[in-house]
Amino acid sequence: MFTPISRTELRERLDHALAEGPFERALSLAIDLSGLALARLKKRLEDAGSPVSITTLSYWRAGRTRPERPASLRAVPALEAALGLPTGSLTRLLDADPNPKTQPATEFVRWDRLWDRQSLVVPVLHTFEASYENSLVAESVHDTLHVDGDRLLRRAHVREVLRAREDQAQVKIVTMKGGGPGRPPKLTATRYCHPGRVETRSEDGFTVAELIVDEWLSQGETTIVEYEFEYTDVVPDTGFDRRFRHTIPSYLLEVHFTPGALPASCFSYWMVSPTSARQEVTPIPLTSEAPAHVVRTALPAGICGMNWSWE
Template sequence: MGLETGIRRYTDAFAGSLRDAINARGLTLAKLHELLRARGNSVSMATLSYWRSGARRPEGAQSMAALGDIEQLLHLAPGSLTGLLGTTNRTGPLGPIQFPLDEEELEQAVKDAYTALGAEYPDTTRELTTHSVTDVDASGNVAYSITRSILQATVGTVTSTPFLEISPGISTPPPIIRAVSGGRISAHYSHPNGEVHGVLFEFDAPLTAPATAMVEWSVEYPAGYPPQRETGHAMARQCRELLVWTRFHPDALPDRIEERVETPAGVTTTELSLEGRGSVHQVRRAFGPGALGVSWSYADGR
């Protein structure tokens, strides 16, 4: 079976099952769209129509999250629709792999974390799509973040992957890292230098290359944690899409925001503006290896 034929078969099976499930629940597409919006999922009516007809198939983290909500709303078993999408029979070009930050001591600390967690370094999964959302509290400091990714096994079969929190040059206590969906936390680690903390995230099911999994995890910073006025996401391989969304408390809108992009080609910084909004978002496609983030400050010296 050719690749395009295989994808078409999976898409047709998915579209047929979605139509049957919508009809079985007696819902209109407009009502399903309304229910999704109530859950904070902004998938459009046109997109839902394309999925139902088979003209398009869900792709990307936001679409896969919407699909999870649809399975719940239609009273379907988890994975009953996503499992019909199938995968391609190859991983595609992997591109170079490189530690995303230009700091040898920090990379060694990361290697120590991988070893302690029983993980292979470098990681044998890659991020296809990642959406990272950070909330800033009324004091102007990072309070909470949640990250949603589509991960792909690049070789063999993998059962877990480390998720790390890194604070270069700043020793911190361990943040609270939780598994939201797609797996569970099976081990924790904190490096003696306090700059690297992490967990081992066990997938709900093993991934055999080139299979993918949707995962979601959150990080909360407890009382007494050093003030943080920067956030971002780093990756060792190229990602199809990276979104970093930073949301500020209404009482802590910054006076200055600076974007920082670090890649093998160097570091660039650019001043950003809220432009009347309460948040700033950064989007990069075909990004990595590297790191994308923002920092902010206040004129009143808080």
Template sequence: MGGTAFSSALRGAISTSGLGLDRIQARLQEHGISVSVTALSYWQSGKRQPERQSSISAVRALEQILELPSGALLGLLPPPRPRGTSSSRRRAEDTARPLTLDAHSGITLVGLHDRCEISADGGQSAVTATAVFKAGADGQDRWLLAYRQDGSGERAPNLRPLRNCSIGRVEVDADAGLTLAELLFGHPIDTGETYLVEYALRYDHAPGPECRKAHFREFWHPIPEYLLEVHFGMGSTPSQCWQYARPEDADEPESRPLKVDEGNSVHAIALDFGPGIFGIGWA
């Protein structure tokens, strides 16, 4: 049986526990969480993945029920798949791939630095990104940002230009949790030239602690350098952190623990990485 790293880990934990799916469903109900046996079956087979806020809460409870370390399952969840109407999916696919910053043939992402701010309740409150692009053709003057927030129907974050860019057209698909926005450069760049922009994604309301405790990027092309920082606000210091990387051709993610530094932050760096997913998880 195939599936994802998450489904394989869940399937193995269920087998080790000796609990049937109906019994696990009953244990979840004791936690005040309603999940059908069919959904549990789909999760462990890889046919579906937990994406909604209620499902993320269920995964957190499953870690307790199956006596797994906190984050053992959540840290393996793959990126959410697009939802919404078929027309909205086609529109997004026509302009950008979800969670990628490298969708243009005439321009390449050569460096990216994400700083993710975690509020006191454990949810992400803001992400500041500094990106460096290199032109592969003359007259490059914009970048298409595709950003997916955790949980469908959630209010899209507020996108703010900080340096060397302005905001052009913006489209939001609330059902798919997808925001598409043009970042317009201050001036066009030609072949071989580089350009740096900085922007921020801020939440009008901080997501609650039941959101997925991870920040990641999916790269569809190799990137020379990706630096990811996660800063934990007062009262939100996690008990454990880890970085994880899953190259496109890998069945299982590679992970290693991270230590919170004196500034209450962790960081991880990927060099010459991609295609694949790279991120930091915490619990």
């Protein structure tokens, strides 16, 4: 039979964690003892001028990431005050163990390798706490695009099978780009997950979004997520690509063109980075009876895409 932990015992455990660490255990116990839900704790931090997202608080509490960037470190004293902890008690634990075992796995390539050096999306990605950890990996990705009779991409539906590489995995980052400046795609639907923080960059048409799976996953568990973006492009589209930070066992990209408005030609490709040469360039048949598609297995980290020509 389950016996709840008394506040006295919880306080004793917290005192021990504040003395011996680690940071995440002390933080988790302090939150439990305070009785604050993460949403209320987030509000207190905002009121103190040190905003921290619920996702980030969850990560800190689970030990998947720690406060490292200057803005995050400045929020720790406010966190201590909000939880009624002695000043410096959590900060001391970070100073005592500045290099916890929460570093990204080496098989993940850097965001910088997948985007142009001039791209403004990389700094945005680095503001997301989840971009620094790799607890969820894609086992398969299925992109379905719909291009209308005016040659404009209108909708992208994505279905992913995700596997947890560690306990309490819940968040992944998604990046989509519109057809030009001022046209960032809009996240319009999710299934088996829900959106967290969403940022758009109208200057270059990017949308970056957190997707939070509906249930925490334990190491080795899998889940399915689906999401959809709507596009408002005004210039005919001529391609789409997906950028992967790690090897993908299975990737399917299908593009539905309007019957009677098919491109003149179409091909698929893979690239190591935006500045590298295209490899595995393969012509794709075009018919009104079936979507154009490309299938890849054991796809290495890099860029997989499809281009088409209207002339």
